[in-house]
Amino acid sequence: MEILVCVKRVPDTAENEIELNSAGNDIERDDLVYSVNEWDNYAVEEAIQIVDKVGGTVTVVTVGDEDADEVLRREMAMGAQNGILLNDEAFEDSDAMGIATLLKAAAEKGKYDLIMTGAQADAGYAAVGGMLAAMMDLPYASLVNMVEVGDGKLTVGREIEGGNQEINEIELPCVLSIQTGINEPRYVGIKGIRQVSGIEIPEFDAAGLGVDPATVGAAGAKTKRVDYFIPETGEGAEMLTGSTEEIIAKLIDIMKANGGLK
Amino acid sequence: MPLIERRDQDFLLHEVFSVSEFSKHEKFADFNKKTCDMIITEARNLAIKEILPTNKLADKENGHPEAVKLENGQVKVPPSFHKPYKLFCDGQWLAMCDDPEFGGQGMPHLLAMAAGEYFTSANCSFMMYPGLTHGCGNILATFGTEKQKQLYVKNIFTGKWGGTMCLTEAVAGSDVGALETVAIDQGDGTYKIKGNKIFISGGDSDLVENMVHPVLARIEGAPAGTKGISLFLVPKYRVNDDGSMGEFNDVETVGIEEKMGIHGNATCTLAFGSKDNCIGELIGEPNKGMKYMFLMMNEARQGVAMQGLGFATASYCNAIQYAKERIQGPNLMKAVLEGDLTGVPIIQHPDVRRMLMSMKAYVEGCRFLVYYLNSCFDKATVTDSDDEKTKWEGLIEILTPIAKSYCTDKAVEVASTGIQVYGGYGFIEEYPQAQHYRDAKITAIYEGTNGIQAMDLLGRKLGMRKGKPIMDLMGEVNATVAKAREAGLEKIADSLQAALNKLGEVAMTLGAAAMSEKALDAFASATPFLEVAGDLVMAWAWAERAAAAKKAIEGAKKKDVPFYEGQIATAKYFYEQLLPTAVGKMDSVKNLTGAIMEIPEEAFVG
Numbered sequence: 001m002e003i004l005v006c007v008k009r010v011p012d013t014a015e016n017e018i019e020l021n022s023a024g025n026d027i028e029r030d031d032l033v034y035s036v037n038e039w040d041n042y043a044v045e046e047a048i049q050i051v052d053k054v055g056g057t058v059t060v061v062t063v064g065d066e067d068a069d070e071v072l073r074r075e076m077a078m079g080a081q082n083g084i085l086l087n088d089e090a091f092e093d094s095d096a097m098g099i100a101t102l103l104k105a106a107a108e109k110g111k112y113d114l115i116m117t118g119a120q121a122d123a124g125y126a127a128v129g130g131m132l133a134a135m136m137d138l139p140y141a142s143l144v145n146m147v148e149v150g151d152g153k154l155t156v157g158r159e160i161e162g163g164n165q166e167i168n169e170i171e172l173p174c175v176l177s178i179q180t181g182i183n184e185p186r187y188v189g190i191k192g193i194r195q196v197s198g199i200e201i202p203e204f205d206a207a208g209l210g211v212d213p214a215t216v217g218a219a220g221a222k223t224k225r226v227d228y229f230i231p232e233t234g235e236g237a238e239m240l241t242g243s244t245e246e247i248i249a250k251l252i253d254i255m256k257a258n259g260g261l262k
Numbered sequence: 263m264p265l266i267e268r269r270d271q272d273f274l275l276h277e278v279f280s281v282s283e284f285s286k287h288e289k290f291a292d293f294n295k296k297t298c299d300m301i302i303t304e305a306r307n308l309a310i311k312e313i314l315p316t317n318k319l320a321d322k323e324n325g326h327p328e329a330v331k332l333e334n335g336q337v338k339v340p341p342s343f344h345k346p347y348k349l350f351c352d353g354q355w356l357a358m359c360d361d362p363e364f365g366g367q368g369m370p371h372l373l374a375m376a377a378g379e380y381f382t383s384a385n386c387s388f389m390m391y392p393g394l395t396h397g398c399g400n401i402l403a404t405f406g407t408e409k410q411k412q413l414y415v416k417n418i419f420t421g422k423w424g425g426t427m428c429l430t431e432a433v434a435g436s437d438v439g440a441l442e443t444v445a446i447d448q449g450d451g452t453y454k455i456k457g458n459k460i461f462i463s464g465g466d467s468d469l470v471e472n473m474v475h476p477v478l479a480r481i482e483g484a485p486a487g488t489k490g491i492s493l494f495l496v497p498k499y500r501v502n503d504d505g506s507m508g509e510f511n512d513v514e515t516v517g518i519e520e521k522m523g524i525h526g527n528a529t530c531t532l533a534f535g536s537k538d539n540c541i542g543e544l545i546g547e548p549n550k551g552m553k554y555m556f557l558m559m560n561e562a563r564q565g566v567a568m569q570g571l572g573f574a575t576a577s578y579c580n581a582i583q584y585a586k587e588r589i590q591g592p593n594l595m596k597a598v599l600e601g602d603l604t605g606v607p608i609i610q611h612p613d614v615r616r617m618l619m620s621m622k623a624y625v626e627g628c629r630f631l632v633y634y635l636n637s638c639f640d641k642a643t644v645t646d647s648d649d650e651k652t653k654w655e656g657l658i659e660i661l662t663p664i665a666k667s668y669c670t671d672k673a674v675e676v677a678s679t680g681i682q683v684y685g686g687y688g689f690i691e692e693y694p695q696a697q698h699y700r701d702a703k704i705t706a707i708y709e710g711t712n713g714i715q716a717m718d719l720l721g722r723k724l725g726m727r728k729g730k731p732i733m734d735l736m737g738e739v740n741a742t743v744a745k746a747r748e749a750g751l752e753k754i755a756d757s758l759q760a761a762l763n764k765l766g767e768v769a770m771t772l773g774a775a776a777m778s779e780k781a782l783d784a785f786a787s788a789t790p791f792l793e794v795a796g797d798l799v800m801a802w803a804w805a806e807r808a809a810a811a812k813k814a815i816e817g818a819k820k821k822d823v824p825f826y827e828g829q830i831a832t833a834k835y836f837y838e839q840l841l842p843t844a845v846g847k848m849d850s851v852k853n854l855t856g857a858i859m860e861i862p863e864e865a866f867v868g
Contacts (some may be wrong), residue, residue, distance in 0.1 A: 033268075070299075074303075188300070188353070190354040190369065193300045
């Protein structure tokens, strides 16, 4: 099976103290420590496991500048066979649709049976996977936490509200957005890192992808972030009162009502 | 959890020691900057996510049931160690620098040291299992026969089999030459081994399917003392010629020690041949065991220096985090001038800040020392010149006892200060600092006590090759004096030059005394001599760091500026507050006091 996994280089929340920028419309991105988006890492692991079972190749693709090379290389050290970097100044500040446009163009350069994205990344739209599927006119399942490969189709589990689970059949080719917890992503070892140390990763710009620069990047963005702030701590906490037993009973009711307990 | 200051590691690797320059040499071609950075990132990832969480679990003092157990002669390591051990071996982290033919990864030592620092800081007790395993593999890879290499080394370097080093016996601790384990020639190229070894770290474990013990023993009839000691390869289960495992080799774990720290590591008493059925093979030639074992002991000493650094850095990083979060007492100036009694983070209090500063000075100074020492292996590898190679090897020789002793003594000191920063909470086992302190103490004792290291420095290393290694070390420091001057750090350059000259005088005085009737007085001053030699290395480190920071601060990214300023400020602190004390101490060592040996033994009344 030929699998394309879309990955993104994002600020590592475990490594950075996130501050707002002076304009107040984004976080301060200079000098942050970056790593691969956590959801994408699960998607790559899932793709590697599928290929281990049924054969094929895993290709990872990202939109970013030359620094984004490091996340492609890392996922290749993990076990993906190919990497593709989509790099052009015109791609900067793309909205979800712009990113999906670029990924579609990259996907159409190959012949993939399955395209995976992480369920979401740092920008918080959780929209790229769905848009990509729609643009490519492919079936789509979001928040996937289980994949089984069948003949020309997949059986996928989806996490739905209330902690419930549904199982779907989906025809190939298709797009899946992958939820964390679907597997346990492997660690990267020295051997894998050495193997990718000298590899040239192919790069495509707007012309190479055949994409009109006016439709992507800041120029083509139809959604723009106008504000970014940390909400003030409000009065949201509910204090439970009563004896310990009463508090426990109330707590269990709340957890059940919110899907934490069945 | 920060664990290690990654920024400082990057500074040393790239800005001070230029690790990726080694990739110009064919042997290290894979290790360009990107690869180096990825390796450190992934080492950190594994250390923080998988190894660090096991550290406290395995610490018996915390009342956890994960303590090491001995059941029916089999050591059971803390259950939580099994998963990280597998991941560690699967990631090829066990033999980072070794020959790829035997499962090694051919990495520069300097880079491996930075990766290893993460693992050791995360859980030293855990790391001792693969650490000693590596040392054992290295002995066989270096001195073993072709057959021994083929049968054992790959299994050891991939972590399938474990390894130890078996020197100590009840009557043979620091005096290895007194050992009583015997080897009886069977006439078929094998020997029957009989004897008991104690204090064997990781002497047995259920992480692996077989254990391989390099054992020091005396062949019947061999000379007394270290000249009659040979080294034997003794597996727990015999290994057949086809590589399969054979019968039990009569190597029994008869006890594990109750200790002050490093509870996660099984310190074993091993009985070899108690049923007269333990077979060993000679490693190398008879009666040369000590020479061979020194390869492993030197590696272990360098490893212990890193352990010291690991404990110190973990304690330091915890202390920084705590001092920034713990609110206690008002800011002194604001209280006096404005009457503002609002509590502030304790990092604002001068004495707490001083403690953090002294921890920073020693942690980062020792990191320089340990990294520099390891870079010497790589420099010796990439040079084509025999003279250069000899120079770097000589520097390894002379710096090994200094690194082992100084980094571990400072580790205990830093870990103690790390408790102090926490105040009462530091003394409470619920917090991490007490464990680092308890764990760190052993590093000043094992692999040759720090007293033995001081004797090694004075008695062997100082006069080695007519003093060439010490002269080369002084040459390296002199090069830094010039660098500091070039960077406009005149005061630092002058002070370093003066301290270096003084240390030279002390070395001459002590070295001459060691070969005279005052030899005992000289050796009574060996430890303080090693300490001042270490202090000088710290001064060297801080001059080198400050010069590099001064150069980099111009045009540095906004976020890097405080880092470089911190380097320059710490150098200033070291040179203004710590070096003058060290220079005073150099005078005290030069006094060559006779008092220590003059006092009658009877005067010590217990």
